[in-house]
Amino acid sequence: MLDAFRTAREALVDAVRVAPGWLTLYSALQLVLAMLPGAQVVLIRDLVEGGDSWPPLAGLTVVVGAMYPLTQVSNGIGQRLMLRLRLQLRVELAYAAARLSPGRLAEPEVVADLEASQAATHPMSDLAGKPVQVLSAAVTSVVLCVTIASINLLSGILVLTALVPTVLAFTLISRMEARGWPKVGAYERAAAYATEQLIQQRPGTELAVLGSAWKVAALIADSRSRATRVLDRMIRTALNFELAAALVTVMLFGAALVALVTGGANGGAAAAAVAGTITGLNAIRQCGYAFGSIVTATPQAMIYRRFISSVPAGASQTVVPLVESVALENVTFQYPGAAGPTLRDVSIVARRGEMVALVGVNGAGKSTAINLLVGTLKPDGGRVLINSHMCRDAATMTETERLGHFGLLVQEFGRFEFTLRDTVSLGTPATAPDDAVRRALAGTFAADLPLDTRLGQQWGGTGISGGQWQRLALARIRLRAAGVWILDEPTSAIDAEAEREIFAELRQTSADRITIVVSHRAWTLREMDRIYVIDAGAVVQQGTYAELMSQPTGRFAQLFAAQEAEG
Ligand SMILES: Nc1ncnc2c1ncn2[C@@H]1O[C@H](COP(=O)(O)OP(=O)(O)OP(=O)(O)O)[C@@H](O)[C@H]1O
Structure with missing residues (x-):
């Protein structure tokens, strides 16, 4: 109940912040509307009780005539207020999501909260006018109560x-819904994910070719059915509470009328009170509905507020162009829930001007080592060092500061289907001038394309191959020009000729930077200053290509001898 009041207050504060004019107008109209039923009772009584019937008749005409247009205008203004608030909430959410650190993005509950917050913007924006409606309905009830109490005290009470009963019913409904919504959210999220697999071009095409898209549809059906069952239960229980409350309300109104008649009210007063109680019923229903909307939206609004406040505005990232060294020193790491450590006592160092490679079979721990270096994972033991400063201590370096040292190309690089300019300029947090974007694209397929070219067929834009997407991801790293480049299989989708060009360029431009590459191709390793061979989470060998190849029984020779033989 307290949460509902807090949600109502926050909705009002938001509305004052976003659209004070519309809120004032809406509140004024609601207040006028709230007075009309009370005025109606008084005017009917005056009309029926005799005397000069023209003034009450004229008054009644105005009151009844104004009620409908005023309600319509008020509804329209409420909707315009809602639109402005919805825009504000969605924009605020987008910027909050943009501030999420890689570490937090890896937490499943953060992503669940983000999606629930997205869904919450709809009912939350609808809340803007609800506290006003509740107040207005309460004013109507009080005015009616006072008017009727002046005829018969017990009736008024x-x-x-x-x-x-209405307030009580909606309190119980809110408690029940607070338990139900997280379950619905989880099922909806699973269904939305599966739906994306069906409709996105790459997974969708793969599923269509395999003829197994219907299996994904069955998973969607299962998640949606579960969500529907929970929602159905919630609606049924809410309906029962509402019906019980409506029954008690009608009984109370009935008792009010009986009290009125048995209390000896005259015909005119009784008729006025009857008309008043009928309008009163309507007001209470509206109050209940508005209050119900607040309590129903409260659990979702609380998730939204929690999410927004969990990502406070921080300093924006600054790219650090020169870094002396980065190192893992005796680092041990175990994923939560894993049977054993993924990395054991791993030490790796890379200095400015060096090109260093990490090699090993799938699952050896190379990407984990990179994530520890960048800071998206925290070591359980050992130290991570940048320029000999220890990074584990947040006081020495914030996560944002730390990320500014790196240009990271991950295996699952982004395929951002925006314009060419927007896609490449995502490489840097700063605004990127067009000539810098052009320089980053030099030598690629996109060097001569207009920067306004729309990428991605789903938007009616240019279709791009897998290798071309990877070249755009590399262009982002070029544009970024951070002191440390970490390239996790940077040429996995790129043809041999382009791969040679890329590695030649990496070597030529490596003097002022630290370059760390994960690669499975022997020839790309020949020019590395140092190669670390990782096996089952431990560094088992290190040295240059020639040194490692000269140890025929070593792990490196086992891994790459076949490729060496092929040339
Ligand atoms: N989030 C995670 N939770 C639990 N285990 C994980 C997680 N990510 C990776 N692992 C496990 O850690 C081990 C090392 O994975 P990692 O991705 O570092 O390997 P890799 O050497 O980069 O492999 P690849 O060459 O396939 O990219 C694997 O056994 C993997 O299953």
Whole structure:
């Protein structure tokens, strides 16, 4: 209940911040509307009780005539207020998501909260006018209660008491929904993920070729059915609570009318009170509905607020162009829930001007080592050093500062289907001038394409091959010009000729930077200053290509002898 009040207050604060004018206008209209039922009762009583009937008749005409257009105008203004608030919430959420660190993005509950927050923007924006509606309905009830109490005290009290069952019912409904929504959210997320696999071009095409898309559809059906079952249960329980509350409310109104008649009210007063209680019922229903919207949206709004406050605005990233050295020193790391450590006592160092390679079979621990270096994973033991400073200590370097040292090309590089300019300029947090974007694209397939070229067929843009996407990812690293380049299989999708060009360029431009490469191709390793051979989470060998090849029983020779023989 307290949470619902907090949510209502926050919705009002947001509305004041985003659209104060629209909120004021909406509140004023709601207040006028709230007064009309009370005025109606007084005017009916005056009309029926006799005397000069023209003034009450004229008053009634105005009151009844104004009610409908005022309600319509008020609804329209409420919707325009809602639109502005929704825009604000969605933009705020997008910027908050953009501030998520890689470490937090790897936490499943953070992604779940982000998606739940996205869904929450809809009911939350609808909340803007709800506290006003509740207040306005409460004002209507109080005005009616006072008016009816002036005819019969007990009736007035009973009319006011009729608010209680509705408030109680919606409190219980909110508790139930707070438990149900996270389950629905999890099922919806699973269904949305599976749907993306069906409709995105690459996985969708693969599934169509395999003829097994229907299996993914069955997974979607299962998740959606589970969500629907939980929602169905929630709606059924809510309906039961609402019906019980409506029954008690009607009984209270009935009792109010009986009290009125048995209390000896005259015909005119009784008729006015009957008309008032009918309008009162409507007001209470509206109050219940508005209050219900607040309590229903409260669990979602709480997730949204929690998410936004969990990613406070911080300093933006600055790219560090010159780095002296990076190192893992006796690092041990175990993934949560894994049977044993993935890395054991690993020491790796790379200095400015050097090109260093990490090699090993799939699952040996190369990407894990890179993630520890960059800081997206934290070591369980040992030290991670940048320029000989220890990185584990947040006081020495924030995560944002640390990330600024690296240009990281991961295996699952992004295929950002924006314009060519936007796709490449994502390489740097700063605004990238067009000539810098052009320089980053030099020598690639896109060197002469207009920067406004739209990439990605799903937007009616240019289709791009896997290797071409990888070249754009490399262009982002070029544009970024950070002191440490970490390239995890940078040419896995690129043809042999382009691969040779890329490695030749890497060598030519490596003097002022640290270059760390993960590669499975022997020839790319020949010019490395040092190669670390990782096997089952430990560095088992290190040296130059020639040194390692000269040890025929060593792990490196086992891994690369066949490729060496092929030339
Ligand atoms: N998030 C994770 N949770 C648990 N285990 C993980 C996680 N990520 C990787 N692993 C495990 O850690 C081990 C090392 O994985 P890693 O990705 O570092 O290997 P790799 O040497 O980069 O392999 P590849 O050449 O296939 O990229 C693997 O056994 C993998 O299953």
